[in-house]
Amino acid sequence: xxxxxxxxxxxxxxxxxxxxxxxxxxxxxxxxxxxxxxxxxxxxxxxxxxxxxxxxxxxxxxxxxxxxxxxxxxxxxxxxxxxxxxxxxxxxxxxxxxxxxxxxxxxxxxxxxxxxxxxxxxxxxxxxxxxxxxxxxxxxxxx
Numbered sequence: 001x002x003x004x005x006x007x008x009x010x011x012x013x014x015x016x017x018x019x020x021x022x023x024x025x026x027x028x029x030x031x032x033x034x035x036x037x038x039x040x041x042x043x044x045x046x047x048x049x050x051x052x053x054x055x056x057x058x059x060x061x062x063x064x065x066x067x068x069x070x071x072x073x074x075x076x077x078x079x080x081x082x083x084x085x086x087x088x089x090x091x092x093x094x095x096x097x098x099x100x101x102x103x104x105x106x107x108x109x110x111x112x113x114x115x116x117x118x119x120x121x122x123x124x125x126x127x128x129x130x131x132x133x134x135x136x137x138x139x140x141x142x143x
Contacts, residue, residue, distance in 0.1 A: 025133075026092050029099045029126060032133050037085040040075050048072045052135045053127060059139040061120045080116075083108040087122075097128035105140060119143060 032051060039047035049072065056068040066074060074080075090103035100123065107118040125137040 025094050025099070029092050029094065029101060029133060032126065033087060033101055033124065036135065041082045041085055043076055045072060045076055048075060055136060057137045061140040061142045079112045081110045083110065099126040099133060101126065
């Protein structure tokens, strides 16, 4: 077998393995976003704790920025109760141990007793730590 053919086979094998890993990570990230939003709707403190980094920076479209403790407390005890959260037009980009997720964040909820519909843009950044993806940053913006 010539060196060129061997090199081509090795390159093709490496490319297929790399593609499979990133598709697997992409599926994991997509599932992580779904679990995160389910935890926000159903107020699952333990899941929120598990999926967020200790260094979380959670930015709202209003300009408010929360750390992990403040974010989880707001979800669990704040005046806004989510009924549903749906990410629309989601894209996921993964580079090494960092994943960037962008989507339109559509939600229904109750804010201080009043029904509210939310439609904003969101960018989430996940960092892979010990084989687990953790939300390290989120920034929402008005559309």
